[in-house]
Amino acid sequence: MYEYLETAENPEGLKRVVIDPVSRVEGHGKVSLLLDENNQIQQARLHIVEFRGFEKFIQGRPYWELPVMVQRLCGICPVSHHLAAAKAIDQLVGIDPDTLPVSADKLRRLLHFGQVLQSHALHFFHLSSPDLLFGFESEISKRSVVAVLADYPDIGLQGVKLRKYGQEVIRMVSGKRVHGTAAIPGGMNKALEQQERDYLLTDIDQIIAWSQAAVELIQKVHCSHLPFYDQFATIRTNYLGLIKDDGALELYHGGIRAKDPQGRTLVDHFDYCDYTSLIREEVRSWSYMKFPYLTSIGKDQGWYRVGPLARVNNCDFINTPLAEAARIEFKQHGGDTMVHSTLAFHWARLIEVLHCAESIKILLHDPDLMRGERVAQGEKRYEGIGVIEAPRGTLFHHYQVDEHDIVTKANLIVSTTSNNMAMNESVRQVAAEYLSGHELTEPLLNNIEVAIRAYDPCLSCATHAVGKMPLQLDLIDAQGQLVDQLVRHSNGEFSRN
Numbered sequence: 001m002y003e004y005l006e007t008a009e010n011p012e013g014l015k016r017v018v019i020d021p022v023s024r025v026e027g028h029g030k031v032s033l034l035l036d037e038n039n040q041i042q043q044a045r046l047h048i049v050e051f052r053g054f055e056k057f058i059q060g061r062p063y064w065e066l067p068v069m070v071q072r073l074c075g076i077c078p079v080s081h082h083l084a085a086a087k088a089i090d091q092l093v094g095i096d097p098d099t100l101p102v103s104a105d106k107l108r109r110l111l112h113f114g115q116v117l118q119s120h121a122l123h124f125f126h127l128s129s130p131d132l133l134f135g136f137e138s139e140i141s142k143r144s145v146v147a148v149l150a151d152y153p154d155i156g157l158q159g160v161k162l163r164k165y166g167q168e169v170i171r172m173v174s175g176k177r178v179h180g181t182a183a184i185p186g187g188m189n190k191a192l193e194q195q196e197r198d199y200l201l202t203d204i205d206q207i208i209a210w211s212q213a214a215v216e217l218i219q220k221v222h223c224s225h226l227p228f229y230d231q232f233a234t235i236r237t238n239y240l241g242l243i244k245d246d247g248a249l250e251l252y253h254g255g256i257r258a259k260d261p262q263g264r265t266l267v268d269h270f271d272y273c274d275y276t277s278l279i280r281e282e283v284r285s286w287s288y289m290k291f292p293y294l295t296s297i298g299k300d301q302g303w304y305r306v307g308p309l310a311r312v313n314n315c316d317f318i319n320t321p322l323a324e325a326a327r328i329e330f331k332q333h334g335g336d337t338m339v340h341s342t343l344a345f346h347w348a349r350l351i352e353v354l355h356c357a358e359s360i361k362i363l364l365h366d367p368d369l370m371r372g373e374r375v376a377q378g379e380k381r382y383e384g385i386g387v388i389e390a391p392r393g394t395l396f397h398h399y400q401v402d403e404h405d406i407v408t409k410a411n412l413i414v415s416t417t418s419n420n421m422a423m424n425e426s427v428r429q430v431a432a433e434y435l436s437g438h439e440l441t442e443p444l445l446n447n448i449e450v451a452i453r454a455y456d457p458c459l460s461c462a463t464h465a466v467g468k469m470p471l472q473l474d475l476i477d478a479q480g481q482l483v484d485q486l487v488r489h490s491n492g493e494f495s496r497n
Helices: 063-073 078-092 102-134 145-151 154-174 194-202 203-224 273-275 308-314 321-334 344-364 418-436 443-454
Strands: 001-003 016-019 028-034 041-048 237-241 255-259 265-270 279-282 291-294 385-388 393-401 407-413 471-476 481-487 495-497
Touching: 001 279, 016 443, 028 418, 063 078, 063 308, 063 393, 063 407, 078 154, 078 385, 102 145, 102 154, 102 344, 102 385, 102 443, 145 154, 154 194, 154 203, 154 279, 154 344, 194 203, 194 344, 194 471, 203 308, 203 344, 237 265, 237 308, 237 385, 237 393, 255 273, 255 308, 255 321, 273 385, 273 393, 273 495, 291 418, 308 321, 321 344, 418 443
Parallel strands: none
Antiparallel strands: 001 016, 016 028, 028 041, 237 255, 255 265, 279 291, 385 393, 393 407, 471 481, 481 495
């Protein structure tokens, strides 16, 4: 869509090209490009135009409702919000991760591995594989999982079945594939039954084999398009995520590790309950999504990336053998301390799929899933912070309650928010490198969407603004002519046109 605008943000009347909506991502967003008369890109921005407001409307609710309520943020990664909220309300009843009952901890980990497995499979096979298998500028009819199933039936079917298995893990633990109930304050509401365990064990070896095949597929695709895949949308950034005490990859609980673009450690095993001293969030008028950064470095240089690429970059090793072997090959390909290729998010994502499949098999042979104490309680507190590695990256849930157990304040920093600045920089890089100076066609514009999709953004989760939704009120007379117009801008200010 082409528009010519001359506004306060575009005083020179540059040509404005809008990609609206960005497709094959969770949620709604758009990209705007400003071009001069020679089609040179002057500005490129990713705008999040969706409004959610979860932080506001969970205020006034009793804290024990939160694990069920907040998973309504998203139908793709509800378990991540469910467990992050559960870890926060554990603290409200006096339970820290190291005092959570062993069986509850393992059940939550099993649930989370199922979540990461199904979400990664969905994103790679359903949303991103068409670009990777058919080309970034392929015809529109090829940009769907239906086309993948038609032209690459084995790959498409494996993707569907990988996701289904992850959903079955979730169903066995929480009762439903989407928006189930499992975690409660201080533990879990049930153990795994033997027949449920045996059902999941039936296919786990095949799931591991398919996960290995998926890693081999993305490695082949990535390395067959060098150096393009290493350069496309690539930016050098800081990286942040949770890490185990021994430096291993961690998805459920650990300390925060951040590294700079050269691989130097900025913080290590940082207590996430003190995250407010580590991270700040900047607000910008043209997006509902905030821009987090590391406080010690500042907003200009302190922004960072999270998610599979960050986690595989940051960890010292992966504690399952097949995924660790894949990680070593991944790092050797990078040839540097850190892998910065944005398209390598897909490679790292599938390494995590393999890790989850291996971890599920290990847990399913653990008798603690079917026995032992599942709930504990300690001394009441008035603040709780839960942090988890969601499929898209580090997820923060922070709640405060009053003496009546009612939520008085909530703050969520979701993974996509942490990647906000990086996504904008990748969009700018693609626009400048591949679009600037060219006649913009629809296939060419898909390059920008490819860059955004590499991050697997969940735009529904990432938006939260209170009182800043832009509104426009038009007064039209009987002849259909505009008589008056009142506009509330995203910064809360009003103007009349």
